[in-house]
Amino acid sequence: MEKERKIKVLIAKPGLDGHDRGAKVLSFGLRDQGMEVIYTGRRQSAEQIVNSALQEDVDVVGLSILSGAHLTFFPKVVNLLRENDAGDMLVIGGGIIPDEHIPILKEKGVTEIFGPGTLIKDIGDFIRKNVRKIA
Amino acid sequence: MDNKDKLAEIKEKKEEWEEKALLPAAKRFGIEKRPTEFHTPLDIPDFDFLRDVGFPGQYPLTAASYPVNLVPRLEKGAKPGGLRRAGTYSGYGTPEDTRDYYRLMAKLMYTGGPNLALDLPTQCGYDSDNEIVEGEIGKVGVAVDTLRDFEVIFEAFTGNLDLDKIATNMTINAPANILVAMYVALAEKRGISLAKLKGTPQNDILKEFISRGTYIFPPRPSMRMFRDSLVFFTESLPAMNINGFGGAHIREGGATREQELAFTMANGIAYLQEGINAGLNIDAFAPRFSFVGFGGSMEFFKEIAFHRASRRMWAKILKERFGAKKSESMRIRSQYTAYSGISTTTKQRALNNLTRSVIGAVAGVLSGGPPLAFPPYDEPLGLGWSLEARQLAEDATRILMYETGMCDVLDPLAGSYYVESLTNEIEEAAWKELEKVEGIGGSVAAIENGYMQRSIAKSAAERQSRIEKREDIIVGVNCFTEEYELDVTTSKMVEHPYSEEKRYDAEKKQKANLAEVKRTRNNREVTRLLGELERAAKKDDENLMPLFVNLAREYATLQEQCDVLRGVFGEWQMDSFV
Numbered sequence: 001m002e003k004e005r006k007i008k009v010l011i012a013k014p015g016l017d018g019h020d021r022g023a024k025v026l027s028f029g030l031r032d033q034g035m036e037v038i039y040t041g042r043r044q045s046a047e048q049i050v051n052s053a054l055q056e057d058v059d060v061v062g063l064s065i066l067s068g069a070h071l072t073f074f075p076k077v078v079n080l081l082r083e084n085d086a087g088d089m090l091v092i093g094g095g096i097i098p099d100e101h102i103p104i105l106k107e108k109g110v111t112e113i114f115g116p117g118t119l120i121k122d123i124g125d126f127i128r129k130n131v132r133k134i135a
Numbered sequence: 136m137d138n139k140d141k142l143a144e145i146k147e148k149k150e151e152w153e154e155k156a157l158l159p160a161a162k163r164f165g166i167e168k169r170p171t172e173f174h175t176p177l178d179i180p181d182f183d184f185l186r187d188v189g190f191p192g193q194y195p196l197t198a199a200s201y202p203v204n205l206v207p208r209l210e211k212g213a214k215p216g217g218l219r220r221a222g223t224y225s226g227y228g229t230p231e232d233t234r235d236y237y238r239l240m241a242k243l244m245y246t247g248g249p250n251l252a253l254d255l256p257t258q259c260g261y262d263s264d265n266e267i268v269e270g271e272i273g274k275v276g277v278a279v280d281t282l283r284d285f286e287v288i289f290e291a292f293t294g295n296l297d298l299d300k301i302a303t304n305m306t307i308n309a310p311a312n313i314l315v316a317m318y319v320a321l322a323e324k325r326g327i328s329l330a331k332l333k334g335t336p337q338n339d340i341l342k343e344f345i346s347r348g349t350y351i352f353p354p355r356p357s358m359r360m361f362r363d364s365l366v367f368f369t370e371s372l373p374a375m376n377i378n379g380f381g382g383a384h385i386r387e388g389g390a391t392r393e394q395e396l397a398f399t400m401a402n403g404i405a406y407l408q409e410g411i412n413a414g415l416n417i418d419a420f421a422p423r424f425s426f427v428g429f430g431g432s433m434e435f436f437k438e439i440a441f442h443r444a445s446r447r448m449w450a451k452i453l454k455e456r457f458g459a460k461k462s463e464s465m466r467i468r469s470q471y472t473a474y475s476g477i478s479t480t481t482k483q484r485a486l487n488n489l490t491r492s493v494i495g496a497v498a499g500v501l502s503g504g505p506p507l508a509f510p511p512y513d514e515p516l517g518l519g520w521s522l523e524a525r526q527l528a529e530d531a532t533r534i535l536m537y538e539t540g541m542c543d544v545l546d547p548l549a550g551s552y553y554v555e556s557l558t559n560e561i562e563e564a565a566w567k568e569l570e571k572v573e574g575i576g577g578s579v580a581a582i583e584n585g586y587m588q589r590s591i592a593k594s595a596a597e598r599q600s601r602i603e604k605r606e607d608i609i610v611g612v613n614c615f616t617e618e619y620e621l622d623v624t625t626s627k628m629v630e631h632p633y634s635e636e637k638r639y640d641a642e643k644k645q646k647a648n649l650a651e652v653k654r655t656r657n658n659r660e661v662t663r664l665l666g667e668l669e670r671a672a673k674k675d676d677e678n679l680m681p682l683f684v685n686l687a688r689e690y691a692t693l694q695e696q697c698d699v700l701r702g703v704f705g706e707w708q709m710d711s712f713v
Contacts, residue, residue, distance in 0.1 A: 068275055
């Protein structure tokens with residue numbers, strides 16, 4: 001029987017925000033749960049993130065912003081993925097996102113927002129439940 | 136009986152106590168794996184007060200940086216008007232927005248100089264009209280592109296708040312020299328002597344590479360920029376602090392206490408060495424180093440000991456390694472000592488953050504500084520503190536200052552068997568880690584090969600793993616989260632002075648501001664000076680500060696100057712250490 005492919009996750013830091021502790025910790029944590037994780041490093045444009053996601057054919061794109069630029073960057077990434085026929089990739093976000101912005105982001109195609117204090121166990125569970133079917 | 140015999144007796148009695156009292160009790164309460172600690176003279180057998188602690192403000196500065204606690208005294212019967220903590224980190228949207236904000240704050244008695252928060256494009260050397268920074272202009276701080284923007288911001292600071300009467304702090308690192316040059320040009324335009332300018336640019340580029348992330352150039356040319364400011368400040372801006380460096384960012388990035396202390400000391404050594412290499416006397420510039428912040432955690436006694444250890448370590452480095460003679464050179468100059476940290480705040484049941492910050496503030500007093508209940512409890516809820524949260528934090532600080540009597544005494548834990556031994560332990564571990572960094576070749580080399588970045592990422596992951604396994608407890612996050620717990624909130628009754636509408640308009644407005652500057656300035660002169668900058672940047676021994684001042688006067692933009700330097704110095708790319 002063919003061995004099940006690992007869930008592949010891209011963790012990305014869009015924009016100039018340098019706070020990467022969460023992104024790195026999440027990368028380590030999801031890897032510990034058996035996922036394949038690629039971390040982009042800081043200062044990525046939406047285009048760079050989408051290129052990496054397509055190139056690596058990931059199942060999940062996790063975006064982390066603590067600087068308030070989420071309303072610009074998150075929808076931009078979602079739209080670019082859709083334009084490139086990758087609308088089925090699961091897009092999730094985290095960082096300092098004011099509660100009132102969460103419905104706006106969800107409406108624009110971000111599936112879930114995980115704020116400070118979220119356990120990585122819970123993010124992993126969410127991914128496994130919501131990720132596209134892996135061929 | 137001499138000391139040795141006394142210690143032997145204590146040891147004997149201690150063993151007896153452990154066997155007959157401690158163990159049975161620990162068993163009874165089910166805590167034999169980790170029984171409560173009790174400390175005795177055995178933990179500090181060689182304790183020597185003058186060598187290990189000394190008097191406040193004197194070598195080795197363990198007790199405190201100053202002979203007195205820097206808490207403003209209230210005269211008996213006096214009305215304490217104006218005793219607000221001025222200079223809260225702030226900056227919003229356009230320079231106009233920020234000017235208006237500071238004017239409003241002055242009415243609320245926040246009357247000191249500004250502590251400018253700059254937006255990320257400014258911190259990373261980009262102009263507001265650059266399309267790659269769309270969405271980030273005026274967020275997390277004010278946008279500054281040219282001298283024009285400083286002229287507008289500082290319209291809020293005139294008369295008895297003019298530049299010779301206030302201290303201006305700027306959280307700016309990679310392009311610090313360019314922003315300081317704008318400040319200098321502004322002072323010149325106002326006819327204010329440079330000798331009277333006070334303030335602190337953060338100017339701590341090394342920790343940007345390690346944790347905070349707003350770097351532009353690679354480490355080595357970045358240190359050349361630092362040297363330029365050190366030399367220029369020493370010669371021309373004698374009342375300005377050269378930097379406000381420290382380890383808080385490194386800790387927030389995930390470092391353990393010992394890593395933070397070691398890396399900050401390593402960074403400090405690298406900065407000091409730049410002054411020595413430039414031919415300056417250590418006592419001519421070291422007193423103008425300042426510390427923006429250190430530490431930050433909920434581990435109360437360890438944070439207290441950490442501050443005592445860090446003061447002693449810095450003093451030793453200055454005296455023994457750099458041969459400093461003045462005690463001003465050896466002290467950690469900081470507005471506050473211990474506090475609870477930023478990343479200890481929780482979004483869950485956020486009012487608990489007030490409790491956390493008060494505990495940090497008590498640690499601050501007990502570690503030889505003024506209390507600081509910080510940050511305001513709503514730190515993790517969004518961007519910008521509510522005025523209610525600020526009021527609560529400030530009142531908490533005042534209660535500690537004026538109701539408890541805690542600030543009447545300095546370093547009250549000096550001589551405590553536990554705290555002295557903890558202080559020794561933390562310092563020893565930090566020296567060991569510092570030796571490792573020095574073995575690699577010091578901070579710059581340890582950043583270039585990623586050692587420091589990897590170390591703190593690893594520590595952050597370990598902390599997270601302990602949280603997930605509930606080995607480290609966070610109330611309301613990984614423990615005590617059952618349905619019957621209440622989420623207590625306050626109602627927001629005072630509007631934040633910076634409105635959502637302004638936030639949405641800021642980007643467009645600032646682009647228009649910049650376009651107007653570019654249309655009306657002498658573009659030919661700007662181009663000529665940029666050419667001069669390029670030539671000078673290629674010569675390592677040339678100090679670029681005077682050129683930055685000339686460029687500021689002609690309204691050259693931040694990015695125009697940074698782009699020239701990017702061409703000469705290159706850009707720092709290395710980043711991901713996962």
